Amino acid sequence: xxxxxxxxxxxxxxxxxxxxxxxxxxxxxxxxxxxxxxxxxxxxxxxxxxxxxxxxxxxxxxxxxxxxxxxxxxxxxxxxxxxxxxxxxxxxxxxxxxxxxxxxxxxxxxxxxxxxxxxxxxxxxxxxxxxxxxxxxxxxxxxxxxxxxxxxxxxxxxxxxxxxxxxxxxxxxxxxxxxxxxxxxxxxxxxxxxxxxxxxxxxxxxxxxxxxxxxxxxxxxxxxxx
Amino acid sequence: xxxxxxxxxxxxxxxxxxxxxxxxxxxxxxxxxxxxxxxxxxxxxxxxxxxxxxxxxxxxxxxxxxxxxxxxxxxxxxxxxxxxxxxxxxxxxxxxxxxxxxxxxxxxxxxxxxxxxxxxxxxxxxxxxxxxxxxxxxxxxxxxxxxxxxxxxxxxxxxxxxxxxxxxxxxxxxxxxxxxxxxxxxxxxxxxxxxxxxxxxxxxxxxxxxxxxxxxxxxxxxxxxxxxxxxxxxxxxxxxxxxxxxxxxxxxxxxxxxxxxxxxxxxxxxxxxxxxxxxxxxxxxxxxxxxxxxxxxxxxxxxxxxxxxxx
Numbered sequence: 001x002x003x004x005x006x007x008x009x010x011x012x013x014x015x016x017x018x019x020x021x022x023x024x025x026x027x028x029x030x031x032x033x034x035x036x037x038x039x040x041x042x043x044x045x046x047x048x049x050x051x052x053x054x055x056x057x058x059x060x061x062x063x064x065x066x067x068x069x070x071x072x073x074x075x076x077x078x079x080x081x082x083x084x085x086x087x088x089x090x091x092x093x094x095x096x097x098x099x100x101x102x103x104x105x106x107x108x109x110x111x112x113x114x115x116x117x118x119x120x121x122x123x124x125x126x127x128x129x130x131x132x133x134x135x136x137x138x139x140x141x142x143x144x145x146x147x148x149x150x151x152x153x154x155x156x157x158x159x160x161x162x163x164x165x166x167x168x169x170x171x172x173x174x175x176x177x178x179x180x181x182x183x184x185x186x187x188x189x190x191x192x193x194x195x196x197x198x199x200x201x202x203x204x205x206x207x208x209x210x211x212x213x214x215x216x217x218x219x220x221x222x223x224x225x226x
Numbered sequence: 227x228x229x230x231x232x233x234x235x236x237x238x239x240x241x242x243x244x245x246x247x248x249x250x251x252x253x254x255x256x257x258x259x260x261x262x263x264x265x266x267x268x269x270x271x272x273x274x275x276x277x278x279x280x281x282x283x284x285x286x287x288x289x290x291x292x293x294x295x296x297x298x299x300x301x302x303x304x305x306x307x308x309x310x311x312x313x314x315x316x317x318x319x320x321x322x323x324x325x326x327x328x329x330x331x332x333x334x335x336x337x338x339x340x341x342x343x344x345x346x347x348x349x350x351x352x353x354x355x356x357x358x359x360x361x362x363x364x365x366x367x368x369x370x371x372x373x374x375x376x377x378x379x380x381x382x383x384x385x386x387x388x389x390x391x392x393x394x395x396x397x398x399x400x401x402x403x404x405x406x407x408x409x410x411x412x413x414x415x416x417x418x419x420x421x422x423x424x425x426x427x428x429x430x431x432x433x434x435x436x437x438x439x440x441x442x443x444x445x446x447x448x449x450x451x452x453x454x455x456x457x458x459x460x461x462x463x464x465x466x467x468x469x470x471x472x473x474x475x476x477x478x479x480x481x482x483x484x485x486x487x488x489x490x491x492x493x494x495x496x497x498x499x500x501x502x503x504x505x506x507x508x509x510x511x512x513x514x515x516x517x518x519x520x521x522x523x524x525x526x527x528x529x530x531x532x533x534x535x536x537x
Contacts (some may be wrong), residue, residue, distance in 0.1 A: 004262075007460040007490035008518035019455060031250060044249035046458025046481050053458025055249070058493070058519045059526060071256055124522065130252045131456065131482030134361035151386045175361055194351050194363035200251050 001026075001074055003067050007050050009043075011066055011076070019140065023050050024128055026074075028205055033073040042066070045203060047129035047140070061092050067109045069128030087207045090187050092121065092171065093218035098186035101151070105165060105182055108148045119143050120184065121210045125170060135174035135192030135200040141209055142170045161186045163210070172207045175202070184209075188221035227344060227379040229296055231371050233288035238320060240365035243276045249481045255461065256356035256364065258479050259436055259500030260337050263301035267341035269533050270298035270318045273382070277345030278355035280371075282338045286329020286370065289340075290319045295379065296343040297375075304503060309489065317471035326500075327334050335501040337434035343394025344382035360437075360478065371438050407493045408517050409463060409487035423510065428472065430506045436478035439502055445470025446488060455485045456535065462491035462499065464510075474499055474508075492518035494525045 002129025004013040013030060016023045029046050034054065044055040056066050094117045096102060106113045125139040132138075142165065151164040155178060158164070162173045173179055174191035187210075191201045202208055213221070222224055231238075241264065244257025258264035258281055265275035291297075298318045299306055306313040306329045313319060313327065321327065329338055343425055348355050348366055357365025366375060370509070412420070428441035446466050459465070463475050464486040474491060475483075476499050491499055492513065502508065513521075 004435060005407070005463065006410045006448075006458070006487075008407050008492050008522070010458075010460040012458065019454070043246040044255070046249045048457030048482055049455040051455075051457045053249075055246075055460065059512050061522055063515065129482070131458070132252055132480045133356065134251065134253045134363075136252045177360060180272060192361065194358075194361065194368075198251070199248075199253075199352070203251065203327055214509075 005063060006053055006055075010053055010055045011052050011070065012051055012061060013070055016050045019049050019128075019202050021140075022127065024126070024140075027052050027129070029202065029212060030070065034070075034073060037069070037073075040068070046131060048131070049128060051196075053195055077093055085205065085207055086203070087124070088202050089209050089211055090189060090201075091213040091217065091221060092185040092187050092210045093213050094121075094185040095215050096164070097123075098218075099184040101164075101182035102194055103182050103185055105146070105148045111143055111145060116146065116184065117212060119146055120170070121212045125153055125208045127204055127206045127208060128200075129198060129204050133175065133177055137191075137202050137208070138199075139170045140168070142168055144168075146170075150180040152183060155180055158183065159186065161188065161191065163187060185199075186218070188218050190225055227294045227381070229295070229342065229344075229377045229379070230290040230292060231287060231325065231373055231375040231377070232290055234373055235370040236280045236285040237283040238287045239359065240278050240348050240355055240371075240373040241281045241357060242278045242334050242355045244477065247354050247456070248352055249421065252435075252481050253358070254479050254481055254505070255359065255477060256358045256436075257307055257354070257477055258300055258339065260335075260339065260497040261500070262497035262529075263337070263339040263500075264341065264528060266316070266532065267298040267300040267339045268314070268345070270300070271296050271341050271343045272318075273341055273343065275344050275529070275533065276371040277341065277380075278348060278365075279339055279341040279346060282329060282340070284336055286338050288326060291325045291327065292294060294323045295321050297321055297327075298341050298458070299329070299338060300341075301339045302332035304332045304338050305330040306338075317388040323456055325516075332503070336503040342379050344380040347378040347380045358478070380422065394526050403509040404498060405492045405513045405518065405521065406464065406489035406510045407492060407513060408514050409489045410457075410460075411454065411486035412488055414486045415446065415450070415466075415488050419446050419449070420444065420488070423472070424512055426509070428508045428518070428522050430502050430504050430508060431518045432504045434502075436476070438476065438479060439474040439499065441472045441474065441508060443471070446472060448486065452517050454484050454486050455484050457511045459483050459487065460490055462496050463487040464491065464495070465510060476500070492521060494518065494521035
């Protein structure tokens with residue numbers, strides 16, 4: 001573990017330089033331990049694949065003090081008890097209209113569109129962390145056969161609920177944003193609801209499964225959700 | 227007490243000092259892009275410095291005050307009038323019921339802040355009244371203001387107005403280079419690249435908003451081409467994508483990203499980023515983390531004196 005200054009009000013805790021579930025567990029362990037401390041001087045926590053960024057008020061606590069808090073927590077046994085892993089099922093409609101890049105993914109992977117859909121919805125994914133924009137989950141565990149590079153030029157607007165692939169990752173756009181991931185389907189579920197507690201449908205550490213639904217089911221879900 | 231929006235201006239939102247504690251869900255702080263101006267405007271009308279106010283960008287709003295209200299305007303230079311009467315900045319002003327305030331285009335700076343006594347009454351979402359436009363929550367219905375919107379103000383007790391020496395505001399209106407500390411991936415860049423970054427004059431591009439200011443100028447090159455695994459982005463980070471053109475990320479920024487960060491605007495200078503407008507020139511000067519924290523301490527001390535001035 002390495003602790004470096006991110007800015008005058010943050011420290012970056014780096015656990016390694018390659019993605020692995022063991023390192024993700026350490027990032028999550030420190031995230032949970034810092035959250036449990038409820039230290040008002042610490043203002044924000046940003047988990048990444050192999051690191052945790054800790055923002056704090058530098059007039060209330062020094063870099064050295066925050067580093068000491070991190071050291072003391074990181075030395076605790078890894079992975080605090082988090083109970084059973086929650087599995088969240090996300091219905092996805094893989095219609096061509098919602099998956100404008102399905103044909104590209106099929107060409108890239110040399111799999112038929114049906115096989116792409118079957119593989120994507122047959123796997124289980126881990127929520128590595130949430131970041132980028134409100135409720136965006138970085139999902140790990142995409143079958144290697146489906147790895148596809150992101151678009152050369154990102155789209156200006158990707159619809160909320162869009163399911164995409166980028167390299168070895170897959171994820172769901174919770175709100176309409178620009179985006180460069182290859183889109184293969186869309187979920188009718190609201191992934192981010194500021195009035196809900198918690199506001200995000202999936203949390204860091206959950207597992208996600210996609211289930212394929214047809215257009216009629218999508219429309220029914222969509223109407224029920226609005 | 228209510229204010230009716232007759233013309234919303236170019237991009238006007240309700241903001242306070244921001245929403246903290248939700249970065250692990252991908253939620254950025256939002257909040258006033260020039261936090262100093264909003265805080266001073268609030269102090270001038272006797273509010274808590276975190277009270278929700280209006281942030282107007284480049285072209286101000288036209289507002290009708292349905293009841294007599296005390297307001298203050300701070301931030302960018304801008305021609306603001308009630309009828310023919312010019313409304314000065316950095317001072318509290320009682321606006322009679324029925325008045326219409328017209329805020330024009332900003333001349334120096336990008337954003338104008340209006341605080342009203344009591345503060346704007348909008349629901350707090352995750353602890354803050356700030357508008358998160360991309361997420362569609364906070365502020366007034368999670369969006370920018372539009373004509374016809376009606377803003378209510380919190381009822382509040384008697385106003386405590388700080389006595390403000392006219393010369394006092396000069397302290398925070400700093401000019402000169404934006405001060406930065408080294409970024410978490412500063413060692414991905416050679417000494418020459420750092421020297422060039424600190425010597426160069428960058429121009430703020432048109433593609434700039436509350437999430438980030440894209441700069442154009444001499445490209446900053448990476449020591450070697452390697453990929454960063456997505457990690458957390460500190461507020462005010464300066465990231466360098468493949469094309470070498472730096473981007474200053476702030477208030478509405480993404481919470482994580484995959485580009486290396488060469489430097490970080492110091493907390494005490496962050497408000498100045500909120501006043502940069504397209505075509506402005508930006509230079510950077512590196513300071514130590516200790517100096518950055520001292521600058522922040524001095525700034526907060528000055529604000530505290532301002533807040534205590536009315537006693």
